[in-house]
Structure formats: C-alpha cells, structure tokens
Amino acid sequence: MDAPAATLGREAPLPEPADLRRLLPGVEPEREIDDWGRSERVEALLDRTVLDFAYRYWFRCEVEGIEHVPAAGGALLVANHAGALPPDALMIAKAIKEEHPHPRPLRITVEHFFRGYPGFSALMPKIGCVPAHPANVHRLLHDEQQLVLVFPEGRKGTEKLYKGRYRLRRFGRGGFVEAAMRAGVPIVPVCVVGAEEAAPVFAHLSFLKRLTGLLYVPLTPTFPHLGPLGILGYLPAKFRIRFLEPVDFGPDHPWEDKAAVQMAAHEIRARIQRELWKMLAERRSVWLG
Amino acid sequence: MAGVRAHAQVEAGVAKPHESRRVLITGISTYWGGRLARALEADERIETIIAVDSEDPSCELQRAEFVRVGNQHALLRRIVDAAAIDTVVDTRLVVDSATTTPQAAHENNVIGTMNILTACAGPASTVRKLVVKSSTHAYGCEQDDPAFFTEEMPRPHAPRTPIERDIVEAEAAVAEFAERNPAVCVTLLRCANVLGADVSTSHTQLFSLPVVPMIAGFDPRYQFVHPDDLVAALEHAVEHHLPGIYNVAADGVLAFTEVCGLLGKRWAPVIPPWGTGPTLAVLRRLGLRIPPEMVNQLRFGRGVDNRKLKATGFTYAYTTRETVLKFAEHLRLHPVLRGAQEPYRYEREVEEFLRWSPSVRDTEPRLDPFQVRELQRLLASYVASEGEAAGGNGEPAGEAAGRDGEPARRDGDRAGDGAGPA
Numbered sequence: 001m002d003a004p005a006a007t008l009g010r011e012a013p014l015p016e017p018a019d020l021r022r023l024l025p026g027v028e029p030e031r032e033i034d035d036w037g038r039s040e041r042v043e044a045l046l047d048r049t050v051l052d053f054a055y056r057y058w059f060r061c062e063v064e065g066i067e068h069v070p071a072a073g074g075a076l077l078v079a080n081h082a083g084a085l086p087p088d089a090l091m092i093a094k095a096i097k098e099e100h101p102h103p104r105p106l107r108i109t110v111e112h113f114f115r116g117y118p119g120f121s122a123l124m125p126k127i128g129c130v131p132a133h134p135a136n137v138h139r140l141l142h143d144e145q146q147l148v149l150v151f152p153e154g155r156k157g158t159e160k161l162y163k164g165r166y167r168l169r170r171f172g173r174g175g176f177v178e179a180a181m182r183a184g185v186p187i188v189p190v191c192v193v194g195a196e197e198a199a200p201v202f203a204h205l206s207f208l209k210r211l212t213g214l215l216y217v218p219l220t221p222t223f224p225h226l227g228p229l230g231i232l233g234y235l236p237a238k239f240r241i242r243f244l245e246p247v248d249f250g251p252d253h254p255w256e257d258k259a260a261v262q263m264a265a266h267e268i269r270a271r272i273q274r275e276l277w278k279m280l281a282e283r284r285s286v287w288l289g
Numbered sequence: 290m291a292g293v294r295a296h297a298q299v300e301a302g303v304a305k306p307h308e309s310r311r312v313l314i315t316g317i318s319t320y321w322g323g324r325l326a327r328a329l330e331a332d333e334r335i336e337t338i339i340a341v342d343s344e345d346p347s348c349e350l351q352r353a354e355f356v357r358v359g360n361q362h363a364l365l366r367r368i369v370d371a372a373a374i375d376t377v378v379d380t381r382l383v384v385d386s387a388t389t390t391p392q393a394a395h396e397n398n399v400i401g402t403m404n405i406l407t408a409c410a411g412p413a414s415t416v417r418k419l420v421v422k423s424s425t426h427a428y429g430c431e432q433d434d435p436a437f438f439t440e441e442m443p444r445p446h447a448p449r450t451p452i453e454r455d456i457v458e459a460e461a462a463v464a465e466f467a468e469r470n471p472a473v474c475v476t477l478l479r480c481a482n483v484l485g486a487d488v489s490t491s492h493t494q495l496f497s498l499p500v501v502p503m504i505a506g507f508d509p510r511y512q513f514v515h516p517d518d519l520v521a522a523l524e525h526a527v528e529h530h531l532p533g534i535y536n537v538a539a540d541g542v543l544a545f546t547e548v549c550g551l552l553g554k555r556w557a558p559v560i561p562p563w564g565t566g567p568t569l570a571v572l573r574r575l576g577l578r579i580p581p582e583m584v585n586q587l588r589f590g591r592g593v594d595n596r597k598l599k600a601t602g603f604t605y606a607y608t609t610r611e612t613v614l615k616f617a618e619h620l621r622l623h624p625v626l627r628g629a630q631e632p633y634r635y636e637r638e639v640e641e642f643l644r645w646s647p648s649v650r651d652t653e654p655r656l657d658p659f660q661v662r663e664l665q666r667l668l669a670s671y672v673a674s675e676g677e678a679a680g681g682n683g684e685p686a687g688e689a690a691g692r693d694g695e696p697a698r699r700d701g702d703r704a705g706d707g708a709g710p711a
Contacts, residue, residue, distance in 0.1 A: 014597065025541055028610055033544050035541060117506075118504075135437070
C-alpha cells in the first residue's frame, strides 16, 4: 500500500469551520516572518529598492476601480497574465498598497515548480508568494480572510507569444471559482494592460529548456543573450490596472456543482477579455498610455 | 458509517474523557515511552501501567512494571490478556533513520507494529483503546505539497526513503486494524519534528553544529513540537476519546534561517542544490549525518495544520518559536552541564528489591528526586544556620530519602554525606 491512510475506520467528526478559524495560531509580534514564509523585512527592502521605482517611473502604473477591492474579509483577485517573468503580480500588489484606502497585503499564488528552483524557492515566499494549491487558497481565503491573487491562465498565460497578446487562454479548470465559492468570498476580476509589451516573448527555446530542465525558456528582447539576469530586462511600457466590479456568490453557493463553476469561470473570463479589448482600444500609445 | 460518526461525538469542541484504567506502553526504552510512563504514574485513576520493550527502560519507573519481551506477539497477547489491559500506547516507532539501521527500523516499525496490533485484535480482546505515535514524515516533503497538511490529506507522492515507507506501511496497518476492530478507539498521532534538550534527533544534531549547513537557494519552512507538548498530547490521547488521526505540531511555522537566527547560529548554504545526494554522502564520511528523509525537508520544508487536536481541547504550552528558544537555552547551557548528570541505567535486581521486598518501607507519597534534593539542601542550610546538633536534624532528611524510590536513595546518599549521619 503506497498511500498512507487518510482516515481511520471510525473517526470523530472534523471541527466546525468557525472553530477552525478560532483555532488559527496567533500572531507572534516578535517574528518577522509569518507562517507562510512572508518576510516583512525582505518585502520592504524589495519595495524600497525596486518596486517603488518600477511602479512610479518605469511602468507609470495607472489604477482604476481600486474601490472594488474589499477593505476587509477575504477576496479572490483574478487577473490576466503575461510576460516572460511577469511583473504584473507585483504591480497589482503594489497598486493595492499605494492606492487603496486600507492597504492590505496580497498573497500571490505561483506555480509550485518555483519551489524547486534554487533561489526562487527561498525568495518567493518572502515576498508573499504562495504555491497554488487548493488547500492553500482555501485556508487564506476562508480561514485567514486574506486577499489572494490568482492567474487562472497559469503557465499558458506566460507561455503565450507576443503575437497572441491579450488573448486570454483557457481559465484552467475553473478551480479558482470553486475556491471562492467554497470559501464564500467574492471574486474581483482584474485587467492589466502593459505587461505583454513590457516583457514580450518572441519564441520558446526548447533546446535550452531541455538542457536546463526549466519550465520554459523564452526569447525576449534581453534574454537569454544578455545572461540570466536579462530575464528582468523589462521594457518601459505604460501599465494600466483596472479592478472590475466583484462577483459575489453568497455564503452557501454549491461549489461542488461543476456546471455552475464552469459557467461562472467562463463568464469571468469573458468579462476580463471584453474589458481588456476596451482598454486596448482606448490606449493611444504602448509607451505613453 | 453515518451512524458511527454520530456516535463518536465531540461536543462543544472538547472531546469526552475515556476510561483508561489499565495501560500497556510499548517502547519503554524510547524517550517517549519513558516520559509517558512517568506522566501516567502521576495519574491516580490509572490502576496499572505495564511497560514492555526488548531493551531496558530509559528512565526510572516508580509504579509502572517493566516486562522484557521479544518481538513475538504471542507473548504480548498473553500479557495483555493476563493483565486485562484496556489501553495500549505504542510509542515505539522509529522516525529518524540516523538512530538505527534501515533493517532494524523496518523490523521495529513494520513487523513490530503488526505484532502489537495482532496482540490487541480479536473479539475476546480486552483492549478498548489504542494510541499510536507516528510522524509527520507520513506526509513526505515534495514541491507540490500544500503549505499546511491536514489529517485527511493523502500523501501526494509515494514515499521514497526507507523510513517514510516504513511509517506509511505501519500507518496502513493501524488503519486496517481500526477498520476491523470498530470497538477499539484508535488514535494516531502524527508528530512534527521534536526539538528539545533531552532528545537527540538528526535535527538537534544539525542545529548543534557551530555553523548550520543548508541547501543553497532554499529556505524551507519548519515546524517543531516541544517534547513536553508531545508527551502531553500522548497523555491527552490516553485520557480522551479521540478516534482518528491527529497532527501534533506547535503553532507557528518558521523559516529555516529564522530558526538559525533564534538559536544564534550562523547558517551556510553550502550543500549544492544539484548533486545533493553525492555531497551528503561525502559529508556523511566526514561525520555529518543527514538522513535521506531529511534531505527533502531541507529543500521544501513542511507545515501541518494542528487545529484538529486543538479543537479537542488540547492546548500547546510552547509555540514553535518558543520551542526553538528553549532549545537555544539548552545549547547555551550544554557546555556547562555536560557530564553533570549520569544517564539512567536500569538494574533489574535493584528495581525488584525496591518493588517487592518487605523491607522497603513505602507508606509516604513519593517525592520527586528534585524535591528531595531541594529539601535536603534546605535542611542542611537550616542546620548550618541554627548551629544545633547535626544528628537531630539530619534524621528527617535521611528518612525522606529512604522512603523514596531507588534514585532518590542514591541522591540521598550523595547529599547525606554533607548533611550529616543518615
């Protein structure tokens, strides 16, 4: 028998969800790192040195609809994803920090492959990234009532080439809707314009991918010919982030209902896609906005 | 199934007590067996404590009876039947492969568990409760793990190291036992890594090094449990009706570098992320033993959800951070105290004399050796300050030590030299 028993024959019932929330470990004020590995010190350092500059001067982010991000309680932010090593997640987190009347930390879900890459594995949790596991998302949304950002396109979003920009890929299997319904939190769709041009992917280098064992090796204006750090060579495209009106499913939505989940996922995808096209139509210049 | 679930109720977040009177502890030679036996000895509701193992007990037993058994389950069955045991606590599982050979670990974990389960099974068995101490190694450490394992989550990948395979196999046997013996309340405690002064594990050894090696580029999340909390959890499981699996791990998950920082140690990312296995083989030659099940933990770390046990009314005395700080205290004290305390050695004749000889006077409640020492020290200082005849006042001290068990007597002798004639 390979898998261990998940249950013993005769089990006591699991604790009530309300109890589970009450029993969460308390915050120890002496600690700099939280239970998920997020380090305030590292985050502040990155914010001071890089993110502030990128947000204000490099990408000149413009934010609309920040009031759609709830000031309290859990919420799932769903955004389009683009770019070789996408800067959009950190810009959305920064936007909430800068523009929201009640700035809140944002948990960014990332592919678990990053946990296997040395360096990334140590850094990503420190800046608020969480491996995209349904259990993680549920605990954050339901038990801890936090803001979570997901990119339902996942890898397919970052892998898409420049010629396919702003065309949303399939939204996974609708797992994000399921997570929000189960946790009883609203979904806030987010549209980001600019990330596609900031880090365009022209091609994939499959031989390097096979050689290095990485998830994918993109060809960008600065990578790989300028060395590994070339992956961070973002072009100064103008960023526009628009938070759309939240979708609230109510507290007791049947999240096991696959059809309802798929339909909701499809609807949210269509809304983001429509809004993206609208934003693109309004945009006069890639660089100046 | 639904009926059974309704039957096993947890009311108002606190589990109902379980009637345990006659307890059998396996693995008394392990630290946990010894600690639990000592803890249960203090509980007057428990009539009988029988401790079995193939090796000597690890600590002084006062009223628990030690029986040396081999691995034959037939013998164990006879003990269980003869003593009408109602509760069996199995603390014997080897969860750190650095402590023994893989063959011995397999023998102990898989065959031993099977034998113990066989001894408890059957319609005629008097056993109504089984508590098994297991490890969070049952979950493994992989990159697609959830950040917090809950008890009902299956392990995402098949085990890769011998010790994990053993643990998984032992747990499967326990689950099968629970399935076949619905009358027995089976509690499985999955305990996180322990960090404590008296316990020697691969982790305590790693953190005792002057510079703590890490795998370069990784900063795993670590959760520990204090030995006192683990013993309390075992005791809690004996005292309460807790069918099912429970994680035992302190509140708070720390980053590895955070642990090193709290311990005041430097860390060095010297183990390469690629070719980790061969490097560790070389380090093993040089004396640094990092067992295979720890390698993935040093890479990915592990956190577990401890709320299910807390919901039954259990409270932890230490958070992970406090556990690490306690261990830091120990590390600072260790160079000073090294060799000050002799390890306990079991001597059968002495134990039997103390238990069964009619010459032993044992009417008073027993005192802790520590309390006796304190008492003697106080008396000695009293004698010195009053300047009275030492003979008159020395006697009670001698008597107090005499009434106590064997260890106290040894202490009494030592202290008696200074205090006066006993």
